[in-house]
Amino acid sequence: MFERFFRSEAASGILLMAVTVLALAVANSPLAPLYFDSLHATIGGLSLLHWINDGLMALFFLLVGLEIRRELGEGELSTWPRRILPGLAALGGMAVPALIYVLFNRGGGSGGEALQGWAIPTATDIAFSLGVLALFGTRAPAALKIFLTALAIIDDLLAVLIIALVYGSSLSMTWLAAALFVVLVLFGLSRARVAVLWPYLLLGLLLWACVLKSGIHATLAGVILAFVMPAQSAPNSPSAALEHGLAKWVAFAIVPVFAFANAGVSLAGLGLAILVQPVTLGVAAGLFLGKQIGIFGITWAAVRLGWAQLPPDISWRALYGVSLLCGIGFTISLFIGALAFGDPRLQDAAKLGVLAGSLLSGLAGMLVLGRALRN
Secondary structure, eight states, X not given: OHHHHHHHHHHHHHHHHHHHHHHHHHHTSXXXXXXXXXXXXXXXXXXXXXXXXXXXXXXXXXXXXXXXXXXXXXXXXXXXXXXXXXXXXXXXXXXXXXXXXXXXXXXXXXXXXXXGGTTGGGOOOHHHHHHHHHTTGGGSOHHHHHHHHHHXXXXXXXXXXXXXXXXXXXXXXXXXXXXXXXXXXXXXXXXXXXXXXXXXXXXXXXXXXXXXXXXXXXXXXXXXHHHHSXXXXXXXXXXXXXXXXXXXXXXXXXXXXXXXXXXXXXXTTTTTGGGGSHHHHHHXXXXXXXXXXXXXXXXXXXXXXXXXXXXTTOOHHHHHHHXXXXXXXXXXXXXXXXHHOOSHHHHHHHHXXXXXXXXXXXXXXXXXXXXXXXX
């Protein structure tokens, strides 16, 4: 199960690299007007970009929720000893980047809106980071892959909680009540051990519509559905069938479409000033410096204090290389940036920070791991 998951995420990460380069190239080519006009074209009252970020990404978060639930129930995070080290590393890898971002933006620039982006550098892109690690093939020990996967899954769970608690809009109690009613119906189906998939999908679509109207971000409907459905270990589990069916679509269609729609930044007229904006620097430094300090620092402290044990197949140099790879924050970092800022200038600054921080982290991680895994 783990090897299949690793291969899928790694291949998706390599595809994401290509799509990101393509998006940047198109956004800075004669096709740029067509690219940006298409993203803002209105369909059913919402722009195409909103349908991608609120609709397609709900399926991404549904798969994330299914993977988290499986790992917590029967996978690499099924026991507390397995959760402690990647859990502490994930917490450190989110707290330190957020702190660094706040330090860069504490002056309250842009009317104080800049501080709303504190969560942007806290995320780790599991597909990108595993894609880079996959380049080392069998030289990377299985324990290192498992540690990175477990850390990134916990990171995703914490990112989902941040999105739910921080980046909602004004709440509608009527639609929240409707969403709660749908969740109760879904829970009833699960308790009754209904093994047919289509009732969960229909109710999940209704749940998405209710959450969209409630003021909580619509993508959270995917995570809620994942945790309400029967466990993957149940006989004829619809959750297992859904995860299997979604995996390739999310990895090779939905996430690349999201990346193409969100990674395109026009550099025309931006100049060097945007590169030294507090938002750009805070995001880039948070990902590149904050992730490695938070993850490696808290892991070292936990092992030295006897709170956890470093797996025997992982050297400290290899762990440092993985800490650097966790600074690749691409997908969810871009997603949080779009939620945090309404000002297009701040959104572009955040995108550049994500791209710069992720690129530096990926290159540095490859250099360190190349030396660590040489033998």
